[in-house]
Amino acid sequence: MSIWVNKDTRLIVQGITGKQGAFHTEQMVAYGTNVVGGVTPGKGGQEVFGVPVFETVREAKEKTGANASVIYVPPKFAADAVFEAADAGISLIVCITEGIPVLDMAKVMRYLAGKDVRLIGPNCPGIITPDECKIGIMPGYIHRKGHVGVISRSGTLTYEAVKQLSDRGIGQSTVVGIGGDPIRGTGFIDTLAAFEADPDTYAVVMNGEIGGSGEEEAAAFIRERMTKPVAAFIGGQSAPKGKRMGHAGAIISGGKGTAAGKITALRKAGVAVAETPDRIGAALEEAIRTAGVYGACVTCEKVI
Amino acid sequence: MKIHEYQAKELLREYGAPVPGGYMVTTPEGAKEAAEHYETCVLKAQVHSGGRGKAGGVKLVHSPAEAFSCAENLLGKRIYPHQAGPDGKLVSKLLVTEAVDVQKEFYLAVTGDMENAGLVIVSSAEGGVEIEETAKTRPEAILTIPVSPMTGYRTYEGLPVAASFGLDAAQTKELHALLRSMVRLYLEKDCSLVEINPLVLTKEGKLLCLDAKVNFDDNALYRHPEIADLKDPAEEDPMELRAQAQGLSYVHLSGNIGCLVNGAGLAMATMDILSAYGGSPANFLDVGGSATAQKVKAAFEIVLSDPGVKAIFVNIFGGIMKCDIIAEGVVEAARELGISVPLIVRLEGTNADKGKEILRASGLSIIAAGSMAEGAKLAIGAAK
Numbered sequence: 105m106s107i108w109v110n111k112d113t114r115l116i117v118q119g120i121t122g123k124q125g126a127f128h129t130e131q132m133v134a135y136g137t138n139v140v141g142g143v144t145p146g147k148g149g150q151e152v153f154g155v156p157v158f159e160t161v162r163e164a165k166e167k168t169g170a171n172a173s174v175i176y177v178p179p180k181f182a183a184d185a186v187f188e189a190a191d192a193g194i195s196l197i198v199c200i201t202e203g204i205p206v207l208d209m210a211k212v213m214r215y216l217a218g219k220d221v222r223l224i225g226p227n228c229p230g231i232i233t234p235d236e237c238k239i240g241i242m243p244g245y246i247h248r249k250g251h252v253g254v255i256s257r258s259g260t261l262t263y264e265a266v267k268q269l270s271d272r273g274i275g276q277s278t279v280v281g282i283g284g285d286p287i288r289g290t291g292f293i294d295t296l297a298a299f300e301a302d303p304d305t306y307a308v309v310m311n312g313e314i315g316g317s318g319e320e321e322a323a324a325f326i327r328e329r330m331t332k333p334v335a336a337f338i339g340g341q342s343a344p345k346g347k348r349m350g351h352a353g354a355i356i357s358g359g360k361g362t363a364a365g366k367i368t369a370l371r372k373a374g375v376a377v378a379e380t381p382d383r384i385g386a387a388l389e390e391a392i393r394t395a396g397v398y399g400a401c402v403t404c405e406k407v408i
Numbered sequence: 409m410k411i412h413e414y415q416a417k418e419l420l421r422e423y424g425a426p427v428p429g430g431y432m433v434t435t436p437e438g439a440k441e442a443a444e445h446y447e448t449c450v451l452k453a454q455v456h457s458g459g460r461g462k463a464g465g466v467k468l469v470h471s472p473a474e475a476f477s478c479a480e481n482l483l484g485k486r487i488y489p490h491q492a493g494p495d496g497k498l499v500s501k502l503l504v505t506e507a508v509d510v511q512k513e514f515y516l517a518v519t520g521d522m523e524n525a526g527l528v529i530v531s532s533a534e535g536g537v538e539i540e541e542t543a544k545t546r547p548e549a550i551l552t553i554p555v556s557p558m559t560g561y562r563t564y565e566g567l568p569v570a571a572s573f574g575l576d577a578a579q580t581k582e583l584h585a586l587l588r589s590m591v592r593l594y595l596e597k598d599c600s601l602v603e604i605n606p607l608v609l610t611k612e613g614k615l616l617c618l619d620a621k622v623n624f625d626d627n628a629l630y631r632h633p634e635i636a637d638l639k640d641p642a643e644e645d646p647m648e649l650r651a652q653a654q655g656l657s658y659v660h661l662s663g664n665i666g667c668l669v670n671g672a673g674l675a676m677a678t679m680d681i682l683s684a685y686g687g688s689p690a691n692f693l694d695v696g697g698s699a700t701a702q703k704v705k706a707a708f709e710i711v712l713s714d715p716g717v718k719a720i721f722v723n724i725f726g727g728i729m730k731c732d733i734i735a736e737g738v739v740e741a742a743r744e745l746g747i748s749v750p751l752i753v754r755l756e757g758t759n760a761d762k763g764k765e766i767l768r769a770s771g772l773s774i775i776a777a778g779s780m781a782e783g784a785k786l787a788i789g790a791a792k
Contacts (some may be wrong), residue, residue: 124519126709127728128728131728149458163618179627180630180631199592201626204627204628205598205625205627205628205631206520206522206598206625206628207598207625207628209495210520210525210526210527210557211557211558213525214526214556214557214558238456241728243727243728243757243758244726245728245758246727246757256673257673258671258672258673258674258676259671259673260669260670260671260673260674260725260727260791261671261673261674261676261677262673263725263727263757264460264725264756266673267756267757269724284518284673286522287522287525299519309637311673313581313676314676316522316523316638319738326466337677338425339673339676339677339680340676340680341678341683341684342676342679342680342682342689342770343676343679343692344659344661347659347661347692349659349672349675349692350657350671350672350673350676350677350692350694351672351673352626352627353522354672354676358539358540358543363680379684380680380681380684380685380781381674381677381678381680381681381780382681382779382780382781386626394699
């Protein structure tokens with residue numbers, strides 16, 4: 105089992121004929137993701153790595169039975185791409201695009217409210233259920249099938265965490281990059297709740313960072329609702345106040361959103377917080393040993 | 409993106425907000441001429457920082473001659489507002505504006521509410537002080553009222569603000585008009601903050617925006633070229649400007665270990681691990697999740713232009729971007745730029761072994777680190 109994506113996911117790629125879209129379509133197809141179609145207005149009828157291109161998302165969905173979409177279009181057009189996918193009845197939308205204006209995302213979220221649509225991202229690496237379905241830009245080969253869920257606001261730091269787990273023989277159920285923007289479709293709590301409900305996930309790693317209050321709210325959720333062990337790392341402990349650290353959402357403003365505040369909240373909720381980013385795997389291992397699920401979480405060969 | 413007070417006031421005026429008249433001047437002569445329009449006026453240093461008053465950047469003057477001498481004392485000097493950091497801010501522009509008799513001071517702002525994907529009006533009947541300060545000492549004195557980005561301002565949303573300010577019927581109408589202007593400005597120009605502090609009630613009983621701060625969403629500047637033009641390069645860190653032009657995300661810090669990392673999360677984590685082991689990062693630098701050899705070289709140039717850098721730590725997790733490509737970029741940059749400080753490189757992920765081999769075969773004195781922690785320790789040792 106897993107959350108949100110699996111071998112039955114039928115994916116379309118919005119912006120499939122662009123440089124990023126085409127490159128990652130090839131990578132996703134090679135990984136084994138069921139990419140059933142792509143969309144680029146004006147390029148309907150073409151093929152990209154054997155994947156048929158359609159004019160609109162609606163047409164792609166009607167002809168292929170797609171139930172998920174990934175967006176690789178430039179920031180100017182990304183919000184409209186989400187609207188289009190939602191209007192066409194796609195229930196899982198993964199938006200990789202970085203640099204979407206905040207007000208565009210605010211309108212997107214208002215539009216999606218109450219609809220049966222899950223948006224992951226934007227400004228994220230995507231979502232992967234190892235050996236079944238890779239949607240996004242992450243390097244597939246570092247992942248191993250298993251029972252630890254991973255949630256992260258960043259890209260390469262997620263890969264770092266996943267590699268540390270895989271090296272310890274600890275496979276992953278699903279890895280979700282929720283993105284580095286201040287307004288995101290799916291947050292920590294939605295993802296934690298899904299992992300808590302997934303019988304095949306035994307523990308969770310969450311990578312947070314400075315800015316916003318998502319980690320503090322996640323800490324409250326973990327304390328009240330989670331029975332599964334959680335390990336965490338919070339990036340930006342050494343970041344200065346008032347400076348945006350690469351991600352649009354990674355900024356300490358008005359004394360709020362500090363790493364120290366988030367770490368304290370998570371520790372109070374019983375989360376094993378890694379002091380340094382090289383110890384994410386170690387923190388998780390300690391947490392699952394304490395919880396008595398270490399043996400069950402070892403699903404692949406240890407290399408360290 | 410930030411702009412100056414005089415620019416923020418011009419924008420607010422365009423949107424119909426009550427803003428006092430004024431002149432932006434850059435010379436003592438200009439200040440004198442401007443002061444001739446007023447009986448008494450205020451000279452305000454135009455720098456991107458709060459706390460200017462306490463730092464001596466705001467002066468009340470009673471004659472053109474006094475305006476001249478006061479401007480002479482301010483222009484070309486540095487002021488040190490507590491929000492501005494140890495280097496202070498160089499004053500090269502002054503706003504000369506009418507002095508106003510004030511009855512009451514309030515705080516009023518429109519800003520983003522990320523958790524609810526909308527906006528909020530933030531207000532306090534205790535104006536003139538920083539809102540963070542009020543939030544700490546008297547949080548109950550702050551009102552926050554959500555506003556939908558789909559509808560804009562609706563009159564009932566401002567009523568609690570009017571009540572807390574103790575406004576009469578005519579003043580309440582003025583407040584609605586002001587809030588409508590602020591929200592419209594926020595939505596039309598993709599702001600991240602429209603702040604009036606203080607908003608004052610004059611002796612005559614009128615609302616007036618005595619100070620104003622407007623910030624913008626960088627991601628939306630492409631659709632507001634007229635706003636992008638308001639940027640004052642003198643207020644930006646020169647290295648950060650150079651990095652921006654190269655499409656790199658860079659933040660200048662005060663330490664001595666230059667960092668070059670792919671991905672914002674890992675770049676922050678790299679600063680953290682250096683700090684955790686007793687080191688001090690000179691910068692945050694994200695070359696991007698899909699860095700090219702060319703970008704790596706541009707990044708080296710920026711890191712090396714910081715005279716404080718005593719060692720460089722390259723921390724790369726190759727995903728889609730392969731480590732051998734990154735290694736080639738590192739070697740090329742090291743050769744062309746003649747890097748004279750110790751260079752520590754940690755490569756992990758796709759083709760990491762190939763990358764390490766390229767570094768080894770280059771004959772350059774590049775120190776290869778086996779792990780992030782080892783790299784951090786090596787860099788700290790080398791920077792000492």
